[in-house]
Amino acid sequence: MRRLSGSIIHRLLAGMPASALAALLALAVFVDPARADLRLCNKTESQVGVAIGYKDKTDWVTEGWWNLSPNSCETLVPGALVSRYYYIYAVDYDQFGEWGGRAYMCTREKEFTIRGIEDCVARGYERTGFFEIDTGEQSNWTVQLTEPVQQGTGGR
Secondary structure (H helix, E strand, O other), rough: OOOOOEEEEEEEOOOHHHHHHHHHHHHHHHHOOOOEEEEEEEEOOOOOOEEEEEEEOEEEEEEEEEEEEOOOOEEEEOOOOOOOOOEEEEOOOOOOOEEEEEEEEOOOOOEEEOOOOOOOOOOOOOEEEEEEEEEEOOEEEEEEEOEEEEEEOOOO
16 A cells, blocks of 8 residues: 655645535544553542552552542543453442452552562451452453442352
């Protein structure tokens, strides 16, 4: 395929009706570049706290807390995803439910970044069950939390 030179493009645009040129420019402004993030959307009517776990180049890392308002979204991992698996734990502050699983990692009540997932309690952290997200080969992913499971009845 042959590339058009700048002068040819200029001549094509110069001969274009003003309305068509305006539509073309509007389209260029509204085209959304490809996003590559791990996002989480809180689709509940409650305030939700979220923690994430993942393997970086050398170790397992857990981070928290993102506080999401009802019906809002947040980017947890900006940019192209480098891991296939991510782990999420979330708690519903208003209804006292949670989203968890069987992948145990370290957390704490206050804001945290913790390296390593072994010996959580001995290191002064809580041992918390996260649920697994398999992103496959995707470079971006969105997790949607819906109504939580009530505490004591399991997690999802």
